[in-house]
Amino acid sequence: MKRPLAYSGLGLAAIAGTFLLMNTLPGCRPSTNTATAVTGDAASKVYVKPGEHDEFYNFVSGGFSGQMAVYGLPSGRLLREIPVFSVDPESGYGYSEETKGMLTTTHGFIPWDDSHHAELSQTDGVPDGKWCFINGNNTPRIALIDLGTFRTHSIIEIPNSAGNHSSPFTTGNSEYVVAGTRFSIPMGSDAERDVPIKTYKENFKGTVSFIHPEPETGKMSIAFQIATPGVNFDLSHAGKGPSEGWFFFSCYNTEQAYSLMEVNSSQRDKDFIMAVNWKLAEQLAKDGKGKRVPGKHHSNWWNHHTHSTETTVYEDVLQLDPKDHPGLVYFMPCPKSPHGCDVDPTGKYIVGSGKLAALIPVFSFEKIQAAIAANDVEGDYAGIPVLKYESVLHGEVKKPGLGPLHTEFDANGNAYTSFFVSSEIVKWNVEKLEVVDRVPTYYSIGHLTVPGGDSKKPWGKYVIAYNKITKDRYLPTGPELSQSAQLYSIDGDKMELLLDFPTTGEPHYAQAIPAELVKPREVKFFKIEENKHPYVAKGEKETKVERKGKEVHVWMTTIRSHFAPDNIEGVKLGDEVYFHVTNLEQDWDVPHGFAVKGAQNAELLIMPGETQTLKWVPTKVGVVPFYCTDFCSALHQEMQGYIRVSPANSNVPLTGYTVSVDAEM
Amino acid sequence: MRITLLSGFTATAFILAMAACGGGSTNDGPPGAKSTPPGAAAAETKAPSGLITAADITLGDIDAKMVDSGKGIYELKCQACHSLGANRVVGPGWKGVTERRAPEWIMNMMLTPDIMLDSDPEAQKQLEECLVRMPNQSLSKADGRNVLEFMRTL
Numbered sequence: 001m002k003r004p005l006a007y008s009g010l011g012l013a014a015i016a017g018t019f020l021l022m023n024t025l026p027g028c029r030p031s032t033n034t035a036t037a038v039t040g041d042a043a044s045k046v047y048v049k050p051g052e053h054d055e056f057y058n059f060v061s062g063g064f065s066g067q068m069a070v071y072g073l074p075s076g077r078l079l080r081e082i083p084v085f086s087v088d089p090e091s092g093y094g095y096s097e098e099t100k101g102m103l104t105t106t107h108g109f110i111p112w113d114d115s116h117h118a119e120l121s122q123t124d125g126v127p128d129g130k131w132c133f134i135n136g137n138n139t140p141r142i143a144l145i146d147l148g149t150f151r152t153h154s155i156i157e158i159p160n161s162a163g164n165h166s167s168p169f170t171t172g173n174s175e176y177v178v179a180g181t182r183f184s185i186p187m188g189s190d191a192e193r194d195v196p197i198k199t200y201k202e203n204f205k206g207t208v209s210f211i212h213p214e215p216e217t218g219k220m221s222i223a224f225q226i227a228t229p230g231v232n233f234d235l236s237h238a239g240k241g242p243s244e245g246w247f248f249f250s251c252y253n254t255e256q257a258y259s260l261m262e263v264n265s266s267q268r269d270k271d272f273i274m275a276v277n278w279k280l281a282e283q284l285a286k287d288g289k290g291k292r293v294p295g296k297h298h299s300n301w302w303n304h305h306t307h308s309t310e311t312t313v314y315e316d317v318l319q320l321d322p323k324d325h326p327g328l329v330y331f332m333p334c335p336k337s338p339h340g341c342d343v344d345p346t347g348k349y350i351v352g353s354g355k356l357a358a359l360i361p362v363f364s365f366e367k368i369q370a371a372i373a374a375n376d377v378e379g380d381y382a383g384i385p386v387l388k389y390e391s392v393l394h395g396e397v398k399k400p401g402l403g404p405l406h407t408e409f410d411a412n413g414n415a416y417t418s419f420f421v422s423s424e425i426v427k428w429n430v431e432k433l434e435v436v437d438r439v440p441t442y443y444s445i446g447h448l449t450v451p452g453g454d455s456k457k458p459w460g461k462y463v464i465a466y467n468k469i470t471k472d473r474y475l476p477t478g479p480e481l482s483q484s485a486q487l488y489s490i491d492g493d494k495m496e497l498l499l500d501f502p503t504t505g506e507p508h509y510a511q512a513i514p515a516e517l518v519k520p521r522e523v524k525f526f527k528i529e530e531n532k533h534p535y536v537a538k539g540e541k542e543t544k545v546e547r548k549g550k551e552v553h554v555w556m557t558t559i560r561s562h563f564a565p566d567n568i569e570g571v572k573l574g575d576e577v578y579f580h581v582t583n584l585e586q587d588w589d590v591p592h593g594f595a596v597k598g599a600q601n602a603e604l605l606i607m608p609g610e611t612q613t614l615k616w617v618p619t620k621v622g623v624v625p626f627y628c629t630d631f632c633s634a635l636h637q638e639m640q641g642y643i644r645v646s647p648a649n650s651n652v653p654l655t656g657y658t659v660s661v662d663a664e665m
Numbered sequence: 666m667r668i669t670l671l672s673g674f675t676a677t678a679f680i681l682a683m684a685a686c687g688g689g690s691t692n693d694g695p696p697g698a699k700s701t702p703p704g705a706a707a708a709e710t711k712a713p714s715g716l717i718t719a720a721d722i723t724l725g726d727i728d729a730k731m732v733d734s735g736k737g738i739y740e741l742k743c744q745a746c747h748s749l750g751a752n753r754v755v756g757p758g759w760k761g762v763t764e765r766r767a768p769e770w771i772m773n774m775m776l777t778p779d780i781m782l783d784s785d786p787e788a789q790k791q792l793e794e795c796l797v798r799m800p801n802q803s804l805s806k807a808d809g810r811n812v813l814e815f816m817r818t819l
């Protein structure tokens with residue numbers, strides 16, 4: 001819609017590479033000459049004619065931007081950046097009186113986060129285009145984005161967590177999305193939490209939470225939380241098919257180190273993948289077997305009718321301790337600090353990616369069940385049984401590359417694993433554990449995405465690399481560069497590089513879905529008849545100005561191209577002015593903006609049929625203009641008004657009006 | 666918003682005649698008047714699909730309930746741009762609009778202004794004067810009919 005979206009996809013001509021920079025890049029070892037990495041007809045495969053639509057939506061985490069970006073594939077065009085965990089002055093998100101509540105937590109108002117993993121809601125194990133979840137890593141939260149509006153619809157805070165990294169992966173019908181804590185911490189009362197750091201082993205604990213999004217409303221609540229030993233949880237994925245009902249979490253730092261982690265948490269040969277029987281956990285919770293433990297948290301929900309946030313504050317959370325419930329949790333040894341933890345489309349295999357390992361272990365769900373039945377354990381870890389590695393292993397992919405991170409799948413039995421250190425994508429056969437193809441990425445790939453690639457039915461067609469290092473891929477822009485994504489065709493036997501496109505923030509996980517599953521749900525405007533905002537003005541007749549002590553409330557409307565009222569007098573220094581602006585338009589793509597000189601917060605961008613409120617505290621006497629920031633018609637430049645601010649002791653009566661043509665003539 | 670996304674907008678000439686944007690042109694009789702409505706004639710022969718024709722509308726005695734509902738819709742969705750008098754606000758004042766225009770032309774202007782502004786010469790002439798596109802305010806057919814009833818009382 002509005003604002004220039006600067007990144008367009010066709011950077012194909014710019015692929016001429018220089019290797020000078022790359023040689024100075026540790027761990028980056030591109031194995032092909034970039035100049036020959038693209039074949040002749042790549043351009044036609046990513047060209048989407050003007051006016052035509054892309055085949056896929058690509059939902060990409062924003063990393064340290066805290067937001068989520070949406071690209072079209074195969075063009076790589078940026079369609080939208082959705083404000084999620086960070087304030088967005090452009091739309092007023094986090095600044096308007098109504099949206100501030102979305103970012104409140106038990107720590108108060110948190111204007112930023114680090115968003116890592118975009119995960120689409122599923123029905124029968126397949127993305128359904130209804131919602132997209134994304135985790136906030138820093139101040140642990142999960143957000144639900146409504147794909148009808150492409151807006152953040154609810155955000156839940158995760159208690160007893162620190163660093164919500166292992167999140168927000170979904171069960172096959174989005175009964176739950178999970179949140180595993182990255183950092184373990186001491187929990188409980190103030191006295192229990194105020195302990196020396198070196199008492200990690202005794203006092204630090206982890207949790208994994210199962211969050212339930214209400215199917216009708218998208219409101220989120222924590223169904224139950226499982227207490228775990230103090231380790232670091234990294235990533236996770238739900239079982240499916242035969243493994244439906246189980247959830248798998250990778251964990252590292254089983255050394256329980258708390259300093260110089262880079263060395264100290266990389267001592268053991270193997271860490272774990274934790275297998276959780278969530279169906280059993282659900283049953284235990286239902287049977288009242290859990291304990292309510294302290295865990296104050298906020299659940300913020302956007303009400304589409306009042307155009308406002310509703311916050312529910314919970315004091316505690318239902319916790320299950322695996323020590324009390326045999327059969328709930330098992331550990332499986334997994335080589336060297338596993339990162340990705342991915343389940344193949346058949347649900348038979350679980351792929352661990354030890355980021356410091358020179359092989360990829362693949363676990364068999366059938367063997368896991370057999371080992372559990374036979375009590376085939378090598379011991380326990382903090383009271384939780386550890387299954388024997390050899391007993392649960394389907395096999396290992398030997399010497400696939402350096403630094404395996406994440407794996408996605410196609411529908412033909414192939415896996416695609418990203419290798420950060422050797423900077424490549426490696427395609428391998430899941431049953432046979434054989435490498436079948438490899439391509440270089442530019443440079444140092446992190447996550448990767450195949451459309452539907454973590455689901456029961458991958459759509460395949462492309463794999464997209466989200467690279468950590470950009471260097472010379474685009475025109476240089478000083479020390480700071482955009483991150484670089486790369487699109488590869490996977491239709492043929494050989495993967496084929498088609499396109500580079502820059503991305504916002506730092507993408508981590510991303511997902512893609514056919515546009516046809518999303519397009520039909522699009523909301524084009526909010527029905528003004530259904531607007532239940534307490535300060536809505538349903539037509540200019542309802543516009544007014546009212547004083548409540550030091551507060552001045554303005555019920556204002558916008559339409560192409562004027563405000564009503566557009567002349568306001570009687571405001572005094574020391575007042576707080578609340579502009580409640582209702583956009584009376586009822587057509588697609590006609591937002592109006594509202595900006596007033598000296599506003600210490602931001603502008604408002606009000607969608608058709610919506611009401612939003614900007615608080616404005618005048619600091620000087622005078623007549624102050626306000627105007628529409630969003631080019632709305634040929635007379636947009638006329639869309640303005642004045643508000644008069646008088647000294648604190650003045651007695652100018654409070655009025656708001658527009659001078660009508662009929663009256664003047 | 667990006668103005669180019671509004672279909673047909675760029676095709677419209679920006680005639681900088683700041684003429685008063687009145688209720689239609691006043692030369693040779695009322696355009697789109699009830700007897701020989703040019704809009705309606707066009708609608709029968711080569712109207713873009715989706716337009717309402719004269720046959721779709723029957724006008725009886727004024728129905729007070731419909732007028733009431735039409736007035737409510739006017740206040741919510743139209744008043745910001747249309748006065749009930751003769752003068753323009755953003756669009757033409759509505760006084761006498763049912764004298765100037767055929768009922769189906771009015772209905773089409775209310776329900777599918779984009780089609781009208783892209784195809785109907787009378788609507789285009791107004792746009793050249795007003796320079797703001799009459800917006801689609803998402804009225805149902807019944808809403809439109811009620812507003813028409815309200816207009817008949819002006």
Ligand SMILES: [Cu+2]
Binds near residue numbers: 631636
């Ligand atoms: Cu405007």
